[in-house]
Amino acid sequence: MSYLRPSLVLLVLFTALTGLVYPFAVTGIGQLVFPAQANGSLIVQDGRVVGSELIGQAFTSDRYLWPRPSATSAADPADPSRTVDAPYNAAASTGSNLGPTSAKLADRLTASSEAWQASGLAQPIPGDAVTTSASGLDPHISPAFALAQAPRIAAARNLPEEQIRHVIETSTEGRTFGIFGEPRVNVLLVNRALDRLSSQGTRDVS
Structure with missing residues (x-):
């Protein structure tokens, strides 16, 4: 004992x-x-949660900034033993893990590049416009990617391009402590700012 x-x-x-x-x-x-x-950096609008500053969303409208591609997936509803693409699925954070010889990776890069060119966006194509992040949930894009989308957003919202660029530039975050990482733009925060700017913009950014 x-x-x-x-x-x-x-x-x-x-x-x-x-x-x-x-x-x-x-x-x-x-x-x-x-x-x-501590509660997930949630963003509340009109009494409901519309997103988080830490998790990206799959915006597709010409009125909004587009995020970088996401390689997350989810169970196939028709066959739970298989998975299907589910961009920005917060329950399955992951990168694609596809190597340089992957045909699937090559096809996705080609499709993303063609979509960029078809939208009439500026050249050259920013790297994060066609590549996924390691988490698949990155809420940020580079300032170059964001500013390249300004003409498209301005045309869709019938606003001067200078106003769109101003929103993006004033929303650009610098390096952490001035030395870590790269300047970045939070897609959801800018899209909410664009809705406030546009008198005709919808306030539903979910």
Whole structure:
């Protein structure tokens, strides 16, 4: 018992500390100091959640910024043993893991390039316009990709291109702490700003 009792006491003590006290303390601090971030950086509009600053969405309308492609997938409704493409599926974050010899990758890059050219967007094509991110959920695109879409958005919204460019430029985020990462544009935040700018824009960006 001289060995068993201290062992049991330590087991109970550290179970309580690491399994209860520490998680509750971290959760409480997060809710007090960073409530928005701790709850997923959710964006609420008209009383309902329309998205998160951390997870991209598959915008396709000419009125909005388009995100970079996503390689996430989901179970095939017709055959659960198989998967189908499901862009920005937050329940299945992943990259494509396709190598340079992949025919599927080559076909997707070709299709994305052709879609870009068919839209009359500027050349050359920004890399993130045709490539997926490692997570498949990246909410940001490069400033080059965003600004290249300004003429299309301006035409769709019947607004001066300079106004669209101004929204994008003022929404561009710099490097973290000035040194980490690259300048970036949050697609959802810019699209909401575009809806506020346009007198004819819909406010439903879900």
